[in-house]
Amino acid sequence: MATEAQYTLDQGEQGSAVLRLSGPYLLSTVGEVDKGLRKLDAQIAEVDLSDVTEIDTVGAWFACSLARDHSAEIVNASERAQRLIAAVGESENSTPLAAPRPPLFERATGTMGDKVFEAGRGVTDILGFLGQIISGFGALARHPRRFRYRALVAQFESVGINALPIIGLMSFLIGIVIAQQGAAQLEYFGAEALTVNLVGRITLRELGVLMTAIMVAGRSGSAFAAQIGTMKLTEEIDAMRTIGISPIEALVIPRILACVFMMVLLGFYASVMAVIGGAVISDVMLGIPFWTFLMRIQEVVPTYDVWVGMIKAPVFGLIIALSGCYQGMQVRGNSEEVGKRTTRAVVQAIFTVIVLDAFFAVFFTNVGWA
Template sequence: MATEAHYTLEQNGEGRTVLRLSGPFLLSTIGDVEADLRKMDRGFDAVDLAEVSEIDTVGAWFACSVARDNSAEIVNASPRAERLIEAVGQSENEAPMAAPRLPLLERASETMGTKVFAARAGAVNIIGFIGQVLIGAGALIRHPRRFRYRALVSQFEKVGVNSLPIIGLMSFLIGIVIAQQGATQLQYFGAESLTVNLVGRITLRELGVLMTAIMVAGRSGSAFAAQIGTMKLTEEIDAMRTIGISPIEALVIPRILACVFMMILLGFYASIMAIIGGAVISDIMLGIPFWTFLLRIQEVVPTYDVWVGLIKAPVFGLIIAVAGCYQGMQVHGNSEEVGQRTTKAVVQAIFTVIVLDAFFAVFFTEVGWA
């Protein structure tokens, strides 16, 4: 029995050109034959399957495809070949399947409604999570020996100490940019000396703590969500509950406290580094001596600007830590959920921080700290 597929082109007695297929026409054997026939530029009137020893669905589809491309008929097919060719032909004639699609207006309304209900459920869940944190804090106040001081110190190091290089470099460069761009614009009015005011007030009051919050959200908030989410996925949190350890007390509260306290220090540190960056570029470009720039900062920046930054910092830290821990506790199902929740934690934290910063700006202006 032949083990390879073959074909020949012949003329029958009626003057018709016939493509005779022979041998097994299976998925494993028709590769070369198909390549040759696709390249053939000569047409034929019929496809003869009399000498086909074996045929499967792929072979039947190939015979149908070749016959259809040349407007030829299939002849001398075996009963099995006829059944397969009929099945393949029916599947090709069926209309393409597609999921039902609602009109645009209905789809937009449905999507908006889904988002609204999801936001409502999310608000309820976050309020419940904050309630759990408050209950856990109350329990630790009543039983201070249960508080995990080593976990708090570890989070101080991860959130604060390990962040100093990147936050310091970022703030230093931001101070350079503010001073350089501010001086470029102020020179049109002959007020280059006001660059000191610009750098001092905008860094201590706004950009120092705001950029620090964004950096901490991307660095530590994402880490909170990923760490707790992975523990949730591997059932470590369930195991903690089984042995009587509260995950809120052991995991969430130390991270929240560390983020709140370290944001105060990091925000002030970022402001100082930005001022130093502004002093460096002013010394180089504007001719304002480095130490003169720093002394001038003390004269032109009111004390309440420092307090504005220090008041905002712990609030931003609380938002970042709660968002990261909450999203981590919501992980379930599979590992893909960890990445999704980590992204949500960062986005929500940064968005909320920026919105609150706008409210703080309006509030401090109204109370006279402008």
């Protein structure tokens, strides 16, 4: 008995040929003859299966494909082969299934409605989350011993101390860029000395705190969402509730306080490093001595510019922490949700920070701190 799929081509009358298949035509054997059969260019009238010893669905589909491609007829098929060929033929001739596609207008309005309802649910969830936080602060005020000071210190280290190198380097380079580009433009007006004013005011008032907030959002805000989201996914938060520990008090409030307090320090630190970067590049390229640059900063930068940055810093920190913790608490289903919520936390935090910075700029200008 043949153990391999084989075939022969016998010439018939009127130039037509008979393709005789022999041996087992199974999933494991048809690959051996597939290439050779596909290269046949003779006019085949019949596909003879009389010598086929075994056949499965793949073999039946293969025989049907040969017959269809050459407009041939399948003959001498066994009872099993006939049943399989009939089943394969029905599946090939059946109408392909496809989901109905609604009209464009219906799809657009449906998607818009889903987004509106989703936004409404989001607002409700956010208000509920804020209510839980306020309730958690109230509970800690009544029972101060329940506050987790070690968790707060750990978050101080994570959000603040560990971020000092990257924020310091970023701010230092930003100060260099502002001073170099500003001096290049002011040189056309013979006002290179005003580079001190430019670097001092724009870093202490705007860019120092804003760039720090963006960095903290990408670094700590994403960490909040990923940590809490993973704990939610592994049911650690449910276990905390079961043993009587409030996740808001244990996880959310320490992160919020750490982010709010450390944003003030990091914002001031970033502004100082940016000023130092501007002083360094001014000393090297503009001939303004380093210490003269720093003394000039004290003369040309109003004190309220520093206060503007320090007022914005805790607000930005609150937005970043709320966004990260809220998105982490919303994780449900699977690990893919953790990545989506982490990305959403960073995008929401950065977008909100930039929008609030614009409102702050308008507000402080209107109150005379321009």
